[in-house]
Amino acid sequence: MQQELKVTLTETIKILLDEKKFNTLRDILVTMKPYDIAAVFESLQDEKMPILFRILPKELAAETFVEMDDETQEFLIHGFSDSELKEVVDELFVDDAVDLIEEMPANVVKRILRQADKDMRKQINELLKYPEDSAGSIMTTEFIVLSPDMTAEMAIKRIRRTGVDKETIYTCYVTDDNNKLIGITTVKDLLLADDDDAVKDLMEENVISVNTLEDQEQVAQKFSNYNFLALPVVDNENRLVGIVTIDDAIDVLQEEATEDIEKMAAVLPSDKPYMKTSVWGIYKKRTPWLLVLMLSATFTSAIITSFESALSSVIVLSSFIPMITGSGGNAGSQASVSVIRALSLGEIQFKSIFKVLWKEFRVSILCGVTLAVANFIKLMLFDLNGRDNAFLIALVVSLTLIGTIIVAKLVGSSLPLLARKVGFDPAVMANPLISTVCDSLSLLIYFGVATVVLHL
């Protein structure tokens, strides 16, 4: 419903823009949220964008700019005069400015930095030094600092005086003379306290903080575990250098989930939305794994070829190959996905590997027997009904299913844990790679069982 309305509104805005009804447009735009205005921009023709952007009030313009995708941002910057660019840059929070700079080509970056005032330029340069995906790279350096000897009343006054250009005022950080973090307090605590309570008595001293170099995924996971609105970032000497706010943490959680899902489907991860990625860009993300997996299927081909004579004597065996490798692949990916997600959410560690294997072993016996029985009945009643050796062939296929599912579950659950142990990303170990391993193993089991039971 709301989706539909947004589309209609976009059409209205386009018509008003064509008719140059700028005052009406401004009245409409100021009632909208930055995220929705950005969506309107992304659907406009290029030449219309600068006109619409100039209609926006300064602060809303900057907030909308932050929500746009890279291409729209770059296009707009190219059309900006220096003073227009300065107006936008002045309104940005430091961490948003850094995000922008990381996505823009070098010549645009130079223009942005030239327009930023000296203090902001210094802060931007500090933040750019941190490695990608670290806490330092997503933090902001604008936050409220209190000293321990202030009273609650003084603290509130300070917040009222300095809060305007801070990304959050609700969590305040208490530091000593050396800028070391000694406690945190919240506006809630300060408001609910008596006016002359001292900050040092109100503050929480057991602060959970993260190091500038800590991985952003772990940082985001802390928000989800502890229900924080902001998390302080400290250097190796425990000096407070920035904070990460919850809106950035949510973005990280979403990005990391997308990355995991992409890796599980053998797609190289990217941080661009699907519709914004070019055909060539998608091709480059997908082909490497397709090639690797195709080449690794050489093993399965070789196994089948080496049993060529056995196959040619009971040719019907080859018709069950896709069902067997498919069931093995599905069983393996079920196990791997369960383990990968539990690793991502911090529910299990490598040391639980034997518990996990023992659990998967029991599950695989239950699953394997269920599938084997169902399959045996199906083969005897339908597929093999009336064939020579129907009973023995059905037995071969059903025994193979049990063996395949046990092996697939054990491989599927242990590979992600081993990957984590040696420092690889467990998600890469998911479906396709595990399928390839399971395919080979299930074929070996199949032909092994067939050779014994059918005396091939």
Next chain:
Amino acid sequence: MQQELKVTLTETIKILLDEKKFNTLRDILVTMKPYDIAAVFESLQDEKMPILFRILPKELAAETFVEMDDETQEFLIHGFSDSELKEVVDELFVDDAVDLIEEMPANVVKRILRQADKDMRKQINELLKYPEDSAGSIMTTEFIVLSPDMTAEMAIKRIRRTGVDKETIYTCYVTDDNNKLIGITTVKDLLLADDDDAVKDLMEENVISVNTLEDQEQVAQKFSNYNFLALPVVDNENRLVGIVTIDDAIDVLQEEATEDIEKMAAVLPSDKPYMKTSVWGIYKKRTPWLLVLMLSATFTSAIITSFESALSSVIVLSSFIPMITGSGGNAGSQASVSVIRALSLGEIQFKSIFKVLWKEFRVSILCGVTLAVANFIKLMLFDLNGRDNAFLIALVVSLTLIGTIIVAKLVGSSLPLLARKVGFDPAVMANPLISTVCDSLSLLIYFGVATVVLHL
């Protein structure tokens, strides 16, 4: 590093508990976060839990209780006296109480409701009426209400007076005499305003709210799009009935990502962590899809059987079946996962289906040709080197690869969109189901091409 420390601390707590050093234990526990204390509980022997719980100060005890898993909660409640249970229930926020009640068996629920005071019991019963996974089911009814004619100073006073037992005080809701939501304002705006500014002049009137029945995933997505800390929930008459806070929205985003991942791997979704789910529970989640997928492989078997005579004359063709179906499955799941994730994040809608198909068609030609060329070279140099008809067989396999990948990408990208259109969950359309469809189609292409090229 921090993980290691937590483990050691758990050991220390166990030793102190054995030695009955309760004062020392209390000193340690009050420095810890509820989430971490809950983790300690979950690793304790059952009979130790009530002892440790009684050491915790009242408020911390309730906060810790909320973070525990169902089994630990249930076990503790069984050991509580009525007055102990009342102490915990009194400290819970209403939405946490509802979460607890939804997980507990009927006899425990009765005990909890008996201990809740009348007002809370009424609120709990209201919330329990909303359907599972709706905005109503995750909202809390404790929030700050202001009236439009208050001044900023009066508003702050009201917050200081009533804020203690509210889950968040930072977003305040302005309602008219009929309890209809007319605006929101924040503590930040109130603090930064002049004392005698009126709330009605400070408030934001274009409020984004959700209906009680809106799906929780869409609610959570709004937090991520608009950077809210809380979102108001209204009934059909736009009367304010509750708010959803960001900590609950994050939990929903995490849960929904897990569910999507599970569905993509043909696992029925559950809301229990992997290590807490019994072998039987995991079996029940995994077997249904394994059975369905195994039975659907009947199609592939039937296709292979119907080409039995062709296969027996060029038996080597069967050795490439796993590679071809595997490549098709992988190519299809790459496309489906990209589309499913874009749907989840609200980046595409059904109306984009032709854009998506045209994009995937171009990608699939690039991918298909790349794989076909690589495969042709490999077959000629290695696998088929020296065989009769090597060139023609390599040609059959390579042409099949191109056709398979085109079909797989088109099927993989369109099925999730169609599923969304007819109201199914797109994630269910992912890997395994698409693999089965792709397997059959790729075999038909394979034998079709082979029949023509090799004159079988």
